[in-house]
Amino acid sequence: MAGKRQNPDEITPRIGADEWVGREQELRLARRGVTGWARSLVERIPAVVWLAVFLGIAALLPLLMNTGDLNRYGLNVAIFALLALGLNVAVGWTGLLDLGYVAFFGFGAYTYALLSSPHCFTDTACGVHWPGWATVPIAVAATALLGLLVGLPSRRLSGDYLAIVTLFFAQLFLTVAANGDRVSALGLTGGVNLTGGPNGVPEVDPIEIFFIRPTTVEAYYFFTLAALVVVAAVLWFLIRSRTGRAWTSLREDELAAELMGMPVNSLKLLAFSIGAGIAGLAGAILAAEQTGVFPGNFDLSILITIYAMVILGGAGSMPGVVLGAIVITVVFEVLSPTTNPDKISLMFYGAILVALLVKVRPLWRLAFVLGGTVLLGYVTHTIAHAISASATQGQVVSGGWLGDAIESIAVVPLDPGDWPKYAYVALIVAVLALTRLDGWRRTLLMPPTLVLTVFVWENLLLLQPTVTRFILFGALLVVMVAVRPQGLLGKPRVEIV
């Protein structure tokens, strides 16, 4: 790293230092500042207390929200948290890149749906309605078994091959789900409707476990929460067991683990299939909760969303991935066409402002960036208005006081044409350039970048929130892995040379 100033606080690999010394250095660094204080506080409180706090807040949610919001923010968070915990077993603990995870989610959902719905396999074989205490375990076990089968061909191969096979498997699952309405064995039989094709399987029964029969959103919310707690508790003990320790050692150094006599292949398959089983459980709950399954529920954007949760929260840390699930699901649900654009904008500008307040130091630099942005925005607004009156007459999508404020510094033409698209590309280039610059050059480039951001946001991104959220998740994966690979709550890795 010639030319770049060495940060004395950075944890650098040291020759001859063992793991314990490395950890000690890392702990010393982690204890400093507000975040360090918060982290040591978090670590000192026992896990049970955290669980109680989490459950206490979670139990209050139905009182604070209406049914629609509870479905979007409560139930979805719970289901995605379950999914993130399952993926964490494979990715976070064992270090296996499972890209077929979303297919396991779908397989569990379809298994449940086919065993408890009026779905017709052939003209005569209709309506299997098994009770939930049978179908949910079947869905979980079948998915875990499927995970085992998918893992088998790549068991002796490096992690890369597992990624290929699983990614292909996810794609194959989608093909089967979307085209499985006329499956015939080599043209001999009349054709079996296996998956309902693009229409999916509608009218799925609620999960009936003895006397429990959830039918409302509230009931499913509590049911999923209970499942989440059970799964989290099992995993909490599992990672502290012999098997759990073996998984993490496998992740750190596969060869060393093998030399210590660990059954590497079985351990990998076990992790893989436990993760798949949890996805199957989440799938069964989803199928019952939305009373139907559709191929679109399990496409690759959901996979990326779950990955974003695990990476953001911190792969390997259970509270981390749950936090990741909460944050990402809220972003996912807020960035949808049904949300009021005011709220989206408020969150967007709020997030940028908070990031600037936290990251830009010293204060004169922060003042320069904020002042420069407002000034530059005002100047461009005035110039654009002088050139053509229609260039600033478009409706700012954000409303209220925020809209008024943005109105005076943003250029929102009546008919922007392709300009927002060019600006989007320019914005990407500017952001990439920012990462390469430092010192005053970076400070100088920031106001124009921010003005460009406002322009692109108001004219392009805010109009297509669903696309925007996936762009954000994709970028989030790249940025997190490079800047903070341990995520929000994960432990940084100490490299031992």
Added chain:
Amino acid sequence: MDWTRFFNVLIDGVQLGSVYALVALGYSMVYGILKLLNFAHGDIYMIGAFIGFGVLTVFGGPLSPNLPLAPLLLLMFLVAMLGSGFLGVAVERFAYRPLRDAPRIAPLISALGVAFFLENSALLLFGSQYRQYNGFELIGTGGFFIGTVKITWINLLVVSSAAGLMVALMLLVSRTKLGKAMRATSFDREAAAMQGIDIDRVIVWTFFIGSALAGAAGVMAGLAYSSIYHYMGFTAGLKGFAAAVVGGIGSIPGAMAGGLLIGLAESFTAGYMNGTWKDAVTFSILVLVMLVRPTGLFGKPEIKKV
């Protein structure tokens, strides 16, 4: 047996295989040097197809091009290859280089993020509608006959330009100094660095060449199959991927053979069975090869050293 149909399906397969082989080459070259599965490669191919379409549109569109055909096609290929090449280099610079010494799983996740970012950016910029290259309007439906089997000009153009690019790549890798440096780097990166080879430069060139080939493949796909859309890169990337693994990842002749094999398999599945299940056939071939010969058709068994 209907031989005309057989040969038509065969020609389709070779054409599809050429496209897959070009995509597979990029995967294979990058894997050979960095041991990284570049998931974003398929999306670079998609961007290449859109760049080619952009050039076509600038010069009047497929129905009334205001340039003669040959220079227009050349320009489309050239601009698409350059654009894709620079995109590939940018992806390497900003997404993969910071992670070169990170644990193996980190760059894979980053690659996944890049792929998703590119795909959705394309959706944002180009919209979700299909764009039509209209290759048959542009080049014509003509061709020549061998017996009763018709070979269209598009077939000929795609296969011969793919073959030309592959020969050029082979010459580059085997005859030039850069090619030698690439082979050395892929054999042992650290040892190559100790011999004074500028590793970063070799990696940048690898990404440029691999991505340029993908861009060319994108234009070919546009010409041969007409429709391009933002999601096309994902499936093509998977197929290219499978081709690279079947042929032996890291091996250049392997990627070509693997591409042809996958292309033929898909074309025969679509021609004689049901086109919906061609993904399943490709997947079965992939799993079979990995079970029987994990290093692929042309790969050398890897010896793990500590």
